[in-house]
Amino acid sequence: MAAAPVAAEPISVGVIANLTGTDVRTSVNMTRGIEMAVADINEAGGIDGNPITLITEDSEYRLQEAMNAANKLYGVDNVEVAIMFGGSSLMIPVANLAQDKGRVLINTSSSSSKLGDYPGTLFSVLPLDDIIGKKLGEWVAERGHKSAAFVVPNNTFGTGLMNAAADAFVASGGEVLAQVAYTEGNPNYRADMQTVANVEPDAIIAAGYGDDSRTIFKNAQQLDIAAPWYGAYPTIFAIDDEEWMSERFFGVDNGGASLKSTMELAERYRAEYGEEPLSHVFYGYDAMQIVAKAMELGGTSSSEIAASLPEVVKSYEGATGKITWDDRGQRIDPPVEFVEFKDGAFHILGTGE
Amino acid sequence: MIDFAIYMTTIVCIWAVLAISLNIQFGLTGLVNFGQILPFAIGAYSAGIASFHGLPIWVGVLAGLIMGPLIGFLVIFPTRRMAQDYWALASLGIAEMFRLTMLNFRGIAGGVEGTIVERLSDPRVAMAVSVLALVVSFIVAERISKAPLGRLLRVIREDETLAATLGRNPFRFQVVAMAVAWAMASAVGVLYAHITGFVDHGSFMVIETFIIWTAVIVGGPGRNLGVVVGAIIIQAMSVSTRFVAQWTDLPSDVVANLRLALVGLLLVVMIMYRPEGFLREKKPNYDVKS
Structure with a gap:
């Protein structure tokens, strides 16, 4: 008797972005970049056949709401990794929480040097100021x-x-x-x-x-x-x-805009949303891609993702060019x-x- | 899910204390404080300043408990002759002055970069402390409300001149109400700093005051249980609507905007159709003949 096919189990990835409040346009661009990456990943078969689904939460660019969002994602939705847009005043408290819960946080927008205090938890695709x-x-x-x-x-x-x-x-x-x-x-x-x-x-x-x-x-x-x-x-x-x-x-x-793949991504963005992409589209896209590749390489738990991410970026050339991290997971030497x-x-x- | 419930209980308790604090000032005494976030910020920054300068945690806690009411006195003393509308604007301005000072002077608590504060890493301990803060604040507020002091504060709220004709100095009692209220807000400010582990100016914007006011107006100004209910409703709305995006096919940015609109709509509806709030203030009748 043939075994019944196993249903593909969606893998949830959290997104925290200020969909309301200040600097919404930049944040929404980042979110769209992540969504475009997820479309590409799922079209290519997902992670070992399992599609990625996004759970996007609004931070209002306020600490209280960012914490509400992160607590929901890590505590209720049980996501292993979240990708976040926001300044260090939001990113650091959320990184504290992620560290306590043993989860992973990908930073796409904050560039404070204090972010390096969370090795193994917080990884940045945006270079430091x-x-x-x-x-x-x-x-x-x-x-x-x-x-x-x-x-x-x-x-x-x-x-x-x-x-x-x-x-x-x-x-x-x-x-x-x-x-x-x-x-x-x-x-x-x-x-x-x-x-x-x-x-x-x-x-x-x-x-x-x-x-x-x-x-x-x-x-x-x-x-x-x-x-x-x-x-x-x-x-x-x-x-x-x-x-x-x-x-x-x-x-x-950021470098990479002149790469053929990045230009194609920009063209796709223009076609889908009818506007010029901001660079945060590419940061969002790269953040999601390296997370997916880390899941493919090492597994989908947070500890496996955290362990695989530094390996993944060594060979990854994304929409923002080559990513080089220091030993704290902070981006250095970006192409410009x-x-x-x-x-x-x-x-x-x-x-x- | 339990972790989330613990976290939400903690947050609701903190905002409920802030609502009780405002209720003592506005609901009971008639002080329209548009800078209610200030004592909260003073508490949080006390913890932040202590941390930034390498002082022990207890120094920050103690400073928060003392500085809240002390600065409250410094705020109300020079503005005591102002009419309520001007006092409201002054309180708003003073809160912004404090925030902008913290933003622009790096040497106090990190300035624009903010400062990291040691966290209460066990969420259960954080919840226990915040529940305790709420219980204590509620008991204190109820005792004030039901005591002769509470009755006099209500007279001041309704008519300061009338209170003065009773041989009482309204300003003195306003100071007492404010000191108690600011001590509560400042205490939970210290707690909030140690829960989030980070203090910066962005947590003390005018919108935070608006949220506290919304809780008081929705719950029922003048009634402590009402404003606690108001705080629960506002925080529960903020959180529960987060699940809507997952239950529906609506885009998350649309849900986010609807969520904010819903809070505004609730406020407008309450002001129009039930200005006394969900739980109306009980106004006891006294038999003066007996």
Whole structure:
């Protein structure tokens, strides 16, 4: 008598993202990247025939709700691994919880150095602030700018990046004229931008995203600030006046965008969602892919995933390029691309590691 | 599932204490405090500051218990002559000032990066402590409410001038109510810091005050049991709606937005059709002849 076929058992993976609250667009892009990866994985047969299903929880970008989400995922849904978008103020408490429960957390958006305190629990696909910041500061100096003003949001991402970029810029012979860390969510940043206008820098080095970056650019335009802009992860900035920003906005972004597979993924995204993908689509995609490959390699329990992940990334070249981790699971030496905004799109000027 | 229930009990107890704290100020005394998150933040930051500067845990706990009511006094003293609407705005502003100070001065408790605090790693212990905090807060609030002090606070709530004609100094009693209320909120702030293991400014935004107010308005201002029920309803709504996305085919971002809309809708409906809340305040009649 033939044995009855065993039904494929879905493997649940948790996702924590701010689907409401602040910075929703970036977060939703990350979620979509994960969903695209899951579609690819399941189409290829899943994990040993078992499909992956996602359980997505909203964090509202609030600690309380992020903890509610994580407790539900780890405590009720019993997911072995969760992929998360959010700053360090959310990521660290959730990492604490994951560590207590012996589960795995994949970070796609936070870049605080404190994340390295959770080896075997927390793994990052986003490089730390100081790496991108250093490359940005050095590049601005290489391009012949002698002085710079900084405009960043007053959060861990913004100030961490500013400190690293400023150090690198000064070390390369540049002079920092002003450091503006603005409070997020304001309807107007004219006073902040007036500070920048007053010092007349050769270049403006910036970090930011969403509506705030849109307002910052608008205020700079109103004040006739002519200096070129250099942004960290420029694709997450929101640009209204493309003509004004054309050939005025440069930046250092994650590498891999010029890879054929990444360009195909971007094209798929445009076709599915009718908009340009932010780089977080690729971080989400890579996070899900390395989790799936770790499950294939070592098994689906959290301890097996945690043990396999460092092995997986050694041979994985994803949508954000090659992933290199230090011994704490934090991304170092990411491939980067130097880009220029021109005629409504970003163009690659060069690459580096 | 049990772990989740333990965690939710812990969280509900903390928010219920915050609701009781606000109820003592608003429901009982008539102090419209739009900065209710401040004493909670003071407690949490006391733990955070102690941790950031390498001090023992008990220093943070003690500081939280003392600093809550002390700062409450410092807040109410210079603003005592303000009308209620201005006092409400002042309390909102002072809470934001505290938060922004913690955000911008790295040397106090890590500034924008926040600070890690030693955690209560056993969830059962965290639950036991939070349940104890709720029980103690509830008993204290009930005793105040039913004592002559509670009756006088209600008179102050209804008419400060009337209270003054009774030979009482309304401000003195407002200070007492605020000190007790802020001590409760500050105590659970310390507890919250040791449950999450992290303190940063993002946990003490204006929206957190809004959530406490929603619990009080939904539950029943003036009645301690009511505001506890309100806190349970708000937290239960927040959590239970998380399961809707899995039971339906609705996209998770749509469910997330609906969840927030539901809380707003509940608040509007309650204000329109049952402003006294789910559990109406009991107003005892006193037989003055006897």
